[in-house]
Amino acid sequence: MRRYVVAYTATDSGREAINLATALARRQGGSLDLVMVLAESSPYSGAYPRPESGYDAILSDQIQEWLAEGLSLVPDDVTARAHVRRAESNAEGLIAAAEEFDAALIVIGAGRSSVFRRFSVGTVASGLLHASTVPVALAPRGYRRTEPVTRITVGLGNRAGADDVLHVALDAARRRGLALRLLSLVTLDSSDLDAVSRAETQMKERLAQAETMLAGRVTAHVAQGRSIEDAIDALEWDDGEVMLIGSSRLAPHSRLFLGATASKVLRALPVPMVVVPRGYRSSPLPTDNPELSEAPELFDDDGHQEA
Amino acid sequence: MTSTIERAGKAPGGLSRKGLKSGSVGLLGAVVIGVSCIAPAYTLTGALGPTIAEVGVHLPAIFLVGFIPMLLVALGYRELNNAMPDSGTSFTWATRAFGPWMGWMGGWGLIAATVIVLSNLAAVAVDFFYLMLAQVTGNEALADLTNNLPLNIATTWVFIGLACWISYRGMETTKTFQYVLVAFQVVVLIWFAVAAFGHVAGGTAFNALEISADWFNPFGVESFSAFAAGISLSIFIFWGWDVTLTMNEETKNPEKTPGRAATATILVIVVIYMTVALAVLAYAGVGTEGLGAGNPENQESIFAALAGPIMGPFAILMSLAVLSSSAASLQSTFVSPARTMLAMGHYKALPAGYGKISPRFKSPSYATVAAAIAAGGFYTVTRVLSENALWDTITALGMMICFYYGVTALACVWYFRAEAFTSLRNLGLKFAAPLLGGIILLVMFVQTAVDSLDPDYGSGSSIGGVGLVFVLGCGVILLGAVLMVLMYRRNPEFFRGATLRRGVAAEDLADRY
Numbered sequence: 001m002r003r004y005v006v007a008y009t010a011t012d013s014g015r016e017a018i019n020l021a022t023a024l025a026r027r028q029g030g031s032l033d034l035v036m037v038l039a040e041s042s043p044y045s046g047a048y049p050r051p052e053s054g055y056d057a058i059l060s061d062q063i064q065e066w067l068a069e070g071l072s073l074v075p076d077d078v079t080a081r082a083h084v085r086r087a088e089s090n091a092e093g094l095i096a097a098a099e100e101f102d103a104a105l106i107v108i109g110a111g112r113s114s115v116f117r118r119f120s121v122g123t124v125a126s127g128l129l130h131a132s133t134v135p136v137a138l139a140p141r142g143y144r145r146t147e148p149v150t151r152i153t154v155g156l157g158n159r160a161g162a163d164d165v166l167h168v169a170l171d172a173a174r175r176r177g178l179a180l181r182l183l184s185l186v187t188l189d190s191s192d193l194d195a196v197s198r199a200e201t202q203m204k205e206r207l208a209q210a211e212t213m214l215a216g217r218v219t220a221h222v223a224q225g226r227s228i229e230d231a232i233d234a235l236e237w238d239d240g241e242v243m244l245i246g247s248s249r250l251a252p253h254s255r256l257f258l259g260a261t262a263s264k265v266l267r268a269l270p271v272p273m274v275v276v277p278r279g280y281r282s283s284p285l286p287t288d289n290p291e292l293s294e295a296p297e298l299f300d301d302d303g304h305q306e307a
Numbered sequence: 308m309t310s311t312i313e314r315a316g317k318a319p320g321g322l323s324r325k326g327l328k329s330g331s332v333g334l335l336g337a338v339v340i341g342v343s344c345i346a347p348a349y350t351l352t353g354a355l356g357p358t359i360a361e362v363g364v365h366l367p368a369i370f371l372v373g374f375i376p377m378l379l380v381a382l383g384y385r386e387l388n389n390a391m392p393d394s395g396t397s398f399t400w401a402t403r404a405f406g407p408w409m410g411w412m413g414g415w416g417l418i419a420a421t422v423i424v425l426s427n428l429a430a431v432a433v434d435f436f437y438l439m440l441a442q443v444t445g446n447e448a449l450a451d452l453t454n455n456l457p458l459n460i461a462t463t464w465v466f467i468g469l470a471c472w473i474s475y476r477g478m479e480t481t482k483t484f485q486y487v488l489v490a491f492q493v494v495v496l497i498w499f500a501v502a503a504f505g506h507v508a509g510g511t512a513f514n515a516l517e518i519s520a521d522w523f524n525p526f527g528v529e530s531f532s533a534f535a536a537g538i539s540l541s542i543f544i545f546w547g548w549d550v551t552l553t554m555n556e557e558t559k560n561p562e563k564t565p566g567r568a569a570t571a572t573i574l575v576i577v578v579i580y581m582t583v584a585l586a587v588l589a590y591a592g593v594g595t596e597g598l599g600a601g602n603p604e605n606q607e608s609i610f611a612a613l614a615g616p617i618m619g620p621f622a623i624l625m626s627l628a629v630l631s632s633s634a635a636s637l638q639s640t641f642v643s644p645a646r647t648m649l650a651m652g653h654y655k656a657l658p659a660g661y662g663k664i665s666p667r668f669k670s671p672s673y674a675t676v677a678a679a680i681a682a683g684g685f686y687t688v689t690r691v692l693s694e695n696a697l698w699d700t701i702t703a704l705g706m707m708i709c710f711y712y713g714v715t716a717l718a719c720v721w722y723f724r725a726e727a728f729t730s731l732r733n734l735g736l737k738f739a740a741p742l743l744g745g746i747i748l749l750v751m752f753v754q755t756a757v758d759s760l761d762p763d764y765g766s767g768s769s770i771g772g773v774g775l776v777f778v779l780g781c782g783v784i785l786l787g788a789v790l791m792v793l794m795y796r797r798n799p800e801f802f803r804g805a806t807l808r809r810g811v812a813a814e815d816l817a818d819r820y
Contacts, residue, residue, distance in 0.1 A: 009667055014666070039479065043332050043340060044482040044485045046485060048550050049550075050396060050550060050553050051396070051643045053396070054399050054650045055646040055650060055671075058650060063669075
């Protein structure tokens with residue numbers, strides 16, 4: 001069974017993460033693992049007089065209450081568990097949980113600080129984006145939808161690594177039976193005048209390649225704008241859409257790091273974004289279908305359910 | 308700790324705990340924790356002057372004697388901690404032993420003491436912050452900025468605000484940081500002492516005194532009042548020492564490490580205190596002129612006055628040591644009043660808001676901010692009323708520690724009364740030691756309170772003919788009593804024993820099995 005680690009806090013962003021994880025897990029047989037991270041309390045903190053040790057009992061009750069609240073937000077058709085972990089940092093605890101559960105994804109709500117933008121990467125999210133070895137899904141502020149995803153868009157740059165994220169997206173779309181939109185973003189103020197035509201040529205190749213795996217369900221767009229934000233704003237987005245994007249090529253292999261373009265996309269994007277680590281492959285899984293075993297996969301698999 | 312609620316459909320199951328982290332603190336680590344909680348660079352700069360003002364050259368004797376009640380009470384603390392490891396400190400213990408009213412006052416005493424020390428820590432940090440600015444830039448005028456009343460108060464609020472923010476976000480000092488901080492403090496203090504003795508030997512001391520055996524004779528102190536005041540102050544300098552005694556599961560060897568660490572810590576601290584105290588007396592004398600340790604101008608912050616002449620250009624290291632140790636303590640001390648207030652809020656001894664935990668940072672939200680406002684407010688009031696705010700807060704703090712320590716020690720005696728005479732060990736540790744320690748501390752408290760009525764007491768600040776220390780110390784306790792009655796009117800649940808039950812050791816044990 002696909003497991004999704006949800007970075008849960010009893011806040012709006014925690015609830016938005018649950019919503020997004022629910023939307024991603026539904027009809028996939030996916031299950032949610034709500035993870036609450038508590039700071040490792042170090043005896044070296046130097047706290048004196050020794051603080052109320054009764055505090056731990058009070059905190060523990062509160063955490064249980066919050067987790068029960070979180071679980072109650074998950075619809076009945078989705079299996080969910082809740083966990084408390086101690087770790088040095090939130091990001092570290094979430095990554096450790098994802099690795100322990102062999103999770104396919106870490107889902108997190110956007111930080112709260114930004115008033116004007118839908119996404120603002122909070123400290124936890126940015127910690128995750130720098131260190132996670134599994135894809136990270138970011139729910140935009142105010143995300144309420146729990147219905148299954150309706151379309152997948154994948155952002156493709158002209159860099160090496162685009163193939164990785166394309167494969168992940170193809171796999172996700174195929175398993176969900178969803179349409180896939182290939183997207184290349186070009187800014188018009190680019191000094192390189194041939195940028196658009198080159199992007200279009202490259203896009204044609206990729207479309208042809210994608211059509212072989214997902215016939216009739218792939219579309220391709222080269223979106224232009226004065227800025228990345230403009231290009232994103234000019235596009236149409238489904239409510240149930242999710243955008244996949246690869247991590248920066250500066251990121252160490254299989255670690256996430258948001259590149260400059262991806263950061264701009266994130267700021268303007270009205271739908272959830274999934275950042276896929278460079279060179280990410282989910283572990284090869286036993287399957288009868290040789291075609292399936294070749295493709296990297298992200299969201300779903302049949303063979304894993306027995307494990 | 309990793310806990311999991313397994314759920315099928317909607318029903319949350321039980322919370323299972325697995326993989327509780329085993330102890331990681333060895334002997335050295337525990338000693339470092341002990342020394343860091345005492346923060347010797349900070350306590351010495353704050354307490355040396357006022358103590359010399361009370362007992363003169365008998366400073367070493369008072370420092371040594373002051374440790375005795377601390378030790379006696381700490382032994383009782385350890386027994387309470389072992390018997391009720393989950394149920395807290397002064398507030399819960401005193402409530403369990405004496406019932407809600409004394410419990411409330413015990414908790415209030417602890418909160419008041421920590422709030423006062425927060426304000427003092429911040430103020431000391433601010434003094435040395437400006438002093439260090441002056442030393443770094445070579446512009447001596449910057450050091451005087453701390454005497455600018457509005458600027459001083461504003462900077463203190465900023466320091467308190469920063470520490471509060473860090474604590475609110477649940478950030479903690481790391482092991483490495485703590486090791487570096489402690490090592491640095493110890494090195495600088497020893498450096499200071501060696502340099503002072505160097506001046507004495509080289510004949511360049513300000514007013515060289517020859518060390519005499521009489522300095523170690525506590526009975527040489529002129530009056531019982533001076534003696535009591537000295538003890539109150541030396542309680543303050545050892546405050547923090549007992550931290551290792553209550554560390555059990557954190558240590559590698561819970562049987563032996565806490566006791567050994569406490570012993571090693573006190574040896575380290577006594578060596579430091581004696582060396583520095585003797586160095587100050589031998590170098591500066593107790594005269595009231597110039598650099599003399601009896602000069603009221605030097606007494607608020609002895610290192611600010613003496614580090615320059617003694618250490619020369621390296622005095623900046625002393626500023627850094629005091630600044631870093633007081634700033635680190637400022638941040639870590641926030642945890643204590645915040646969690647005590649949170650527990651009191653949780654048990655409905657305070658309005659429910661105090662029981663709130665931040666869902667984002669999992670720290671006491673309301674209570675942490677309340678502690679910051681109380682500390683800043685306390686400092687502002689004291690600073691406006693007194694030229695010698697640091698001195699007066701330290702004296703008031705000494706009183707407050709005597710009060711809540713005394714109450715807790717007697718809580719220990721009362722809680723264990725049923726088993727006190729069952730063995731020689733119990734008789735000593737659960738009865739005699741805490742009883743004696745508690746009585747000594749409460750006697751010191753009463754004596755200091757009575758003496759401080761005198762407008763000339765301590766730094767000599769007064770309001771309406773009454774000593775400021777009395778107004779601060781007793782005012783805070785009285786305020787607690789008033790708030791307690793208001794709280795009883797508002798929500799008597801806690802005071803009727805509905806939320807936190809009174810108990811006796813033997814019965815509690817029977818409950819458990």
